[in-house]
Amino acid sequence: MFISRPNAIVCIDANFQQKRNADLDRREDHKGAAGARDPPIFSANTIQLSVDFLKEWEARVNSIRSHKDSSTGKKRSRSNAGLDEGDDKVEDGLDVPNSALQQCGESFVAADENRAKASRTHFSDTGLMALLCRHDHVLYLANMWSAGEKQFYALALLDALMKGVPCHWSVGLLYDVACQLHRALIKWRYLDAYLPRLLFGTSVFHAYAHQWVCQLWYHPRKSGIWGLSDGEGCERLWAYLRKLIPGLRVTGVRRCV
Numbered sequence: 075m076f077i078s079r080p081n082a083i084v085c086i087d088a089n090f091q092q093k094r095n096a097d098l099d100r101r102e103d104h105k106g107a108a109g110a111r112d113p114p115i116f117s118a119n120t121i122q123l124s125v126d127f128l129k130e131w132e133a134r135v136n137s138i139r140s141h142k143d144s145s146t147g148k149k150r151s152r153s154n155a156g157l158d159e160g161d162d163k164v165e166d167g168l169d170v171p172n173s174a175l176q177q178c179g180e181s182f183v184a185a186d187e188n189r190a191k192a193s194r195t196h197f198s199d200t201g202l203m204a205l206l207c208r209h210d211h212v213l214y215l216a217n218m219w220s221a222g223e224k225q226f227y228a229l230a231l232l233d234a235l236m237k238g239v240p241c242h243w244s245v246g247l248l249y250d251v252a253c254q255l256h257r258a259l260i261k262w263r264y265l266d267a268y269l270p271r272l273l274f275g276t277s278v279f280h281a282y283a284h285q286w287v288c289q290l291w292y293h294p295r296k297s298g299i300w301g302l303s304d305g306e307g308c309e310r311l312w313a314y315l316r317k318l319i320p321g322l323r324v325t326g327v328r329r330c331v
Contacts, residue, residue: 079299080246080273082239083208086231087250087277087308088223090191092315094199095323122215123230131230138262167260167269170292174285175257181283182251183223190221205231210307228255229264236268246273248305250280253292277305 161173168175183189192200203216203223214234216227232247239245249255252274259265265272275294276284284292294300 079244081243083246083248083300083303084205084213084235085208085248085277085303085305085307086203086205086228087312088201088203088218088227089308089312090201090218090223091312091319092199092202092322093192093197093319094325096196096198121212122217123234125217127234128216128227128230131226131233132224135224135226135229135262135264138264142262165257165260168257170253170285170288174287175253178251178284178288179254182254182280187222187224189223191223192221194219194221203227203231204308204311205235206307206311208303208307210310212311225255225258232265232268232272236265236271244271244273246275246300246303248275248277248294248300248303250277252276253284253288256292273299275300275305279304279306279309 161176162171164171179186183191194200199217199219200221201218203218204212205214206212214231216231218224218227228249235245247255253276256274259269259272274292275297276289276292278294281289281293281295290296294303294305
């Protein structure tokens, strides 16, 4: 399926400054337990993805990866440590060779799910991941509880978005490590039903840190389909919300259910 221009352009990014301190209940009969004094959110109009929905995506990703690892004898270990056979091979559905994608992945902290960005010992909520339209309006938010930037948060945001747009729409996604997300969608087949309607580009600020061959395909200024969209709407959002950082560290919690 050939897509000439997306019907909508969005961007995704994570912020590990919007953390919440570990909340221990101080009531006499609940000391040491996680605080649960604030009522849960039941509003159907909230833009925050529910914990249950995120947990479903976490379980789905873990199940798919573990199943494929066991069926292939865990041959991924060598490719994770360095380049393996087929380094210059271009996988079906991609336009960038494995060697370039591997080097891009090693260049970005966001691409390393195991890189700890926040302490799980001191923080119950470690950050936020947001999905914004090209006009910098927030469409969905995902509350993060992991120490690293796990891929399932971005997948859940994309899933929620694609369920809400017309089925004939194509969507352009700008992300710091869009090449890695695109590769994962093809490799692990997470969102097969939506993949033909998705286009990927790197956010402008991070694009120049990618390999040159990667830039040729993913840099938004090297393609006419993105217009002046730069993919940095989330950065502007985080700058606007920075005043909330001190207060949210000690606030109570109201979980989406």
